Amino acid sequence: MAESCSVVLLIAVLAWAVIRPFGWPEAVIAVPAAGVAALIGAITVADTASELSKLAPVVGFLAAVLVLAQLCAAEGLFDWCGVWMARVAHGRPGRLLLGVFAVASLVTAVFSLDATIVLLTPVVFATAARLGVRARPHVYACAHLSNTASLLLPVSNLTNLLAFGAVGFSFVRFASVMTLPWIAGIAVEYFVFRRYFATDLSLAASASDARPVAPPCFAIATVAATLAGFVITSAVGVNPAWAAAAGALVLALRALPRRRTTLLGIVSAADLPFLAFVLALAVVVRAVIDNGLDAALRGWLPHNTTLAALLTIAAVAAVLANVINNLPAVLVLLPLTAPAGAPAVLAVLIGVNIGPNLTYAGSLATLLWRRILRRHNHAAGLADFTVLGLLTMPAALVAAVVALWLSLHVLGGYGP
């Protein structure tokens, strides 16, 4: 009874999230679903409380990073990135792509993938248009790097934040182990993009963009201080979420009196319904796992951390992420892989972070629903994205896992 009920609840929550009826927030169904799971005993009250108390700091960290990114946008950081990319491009689309790769990789790593998709993509399009070059390779690069470049820091992707506790590393140790996989994944993407878009990238710009824009020094300094704060909090054993919150607070205190944002704007950037959805989804997934999914999936996953095992784990994670979405995928896979140790959890992250590049719109479920809605009926655009995904995703996945394996050997991640 509890088993089938919890599965039905999870399906309802995910279906709602994909379909978004009436444009209502996902929390509208996810929060009651979590309540029902607790009421019918699919998850005990104690487990619900432990799940919520474990995830509350994660959600707080996420909110702080979302607000930080939005306030940096208000300070003009992303517009300045556009001007910087145009300057390094010197009218050559190949160099613009290099600039886009550098900026999108850093923005994703520091501000999370949301910032690259929501705040950077329009800037990149506008930059390409102002330079008079074709925008396609650069916009596709933003979409791909929002996934592939989200390996570096715990804040780069919500999946990383959710797994951070299970990895058991400090912030700095996580970043140092994931640096090599991050670079390997991005390098594969760059190599494929240069060849796939060779035609678009061979045609020099027909315009120049010489707008003088002063760098937003305050925002850059605050972000640098926040990154330093991550290192310091991590060294003294304090939750690095406080560093992100302090960074967001400093920018808010500057932006509010200058009317660059409002209190409502800041609360809206934190996206409270989304945070509630994450907590509720975690509770429902926990209920499904406790009621049998655990046993069903365990056989599919290796229980050691050899290179072959890590590759298998990453592949399973990528497939699961592509079927529904990487958020439920990571919640399902975490309890199954955590006993095998940090290498297995990091392999899951590589799978769920890079994997979504295979399917246009992140997952098969979303893709099918969008096809049904006919939000886009351009079969060739879909084919383009899928071919590019097939060329990059498996190669980037393998490169990143091999790099992880090397990184763990060099930095000693297999030991305690």
Place this chain on the structure above:
Amino acid sequence: MTVVTWIVEATWPACVEAVRRYTTPDTDVVLLHVTDPDVADVAHGAYAGLLGRRPRRDPGGQVESLASAAAHNLLDEAAARLGRRCTNVERTGRVEREVVGAAGGAELLILARDGELGHLGPGSLGHATRFIVDHAPCPVLLVWPVPPPAIDTLPTHP
């Protein structure tokens, strides 16, 4: 006589130059730009992949309006460079099919090579340009957007 000129980012100045050089001032010139919606769709799709976020932050709409404004500006710039009476036409859809469709009834279609421009050969046409040249319903004037490569770049006879 109606001449349709396909205006594309980066290669359009060569096409405008061809209009000035090869047509008479009384020619009806159509400057055509086609926006492929797949670029905005990539932004829509990337946002759809973020489960649980508010729909109204979707950057796809912003990219769509930026694309529309960019097309408008590009055609205005091309018209200014042409310096003659002309009609600007903006279309949205599969680029190669829209261009072929717009060329129906025209007496000439002017377009530029946009592939590997370092040597003579079929590689100098990108996928969309190749399709248009192959399917054009009217005579085609195909110009080089850069000075043409030397004749000795011709592949050797097998």
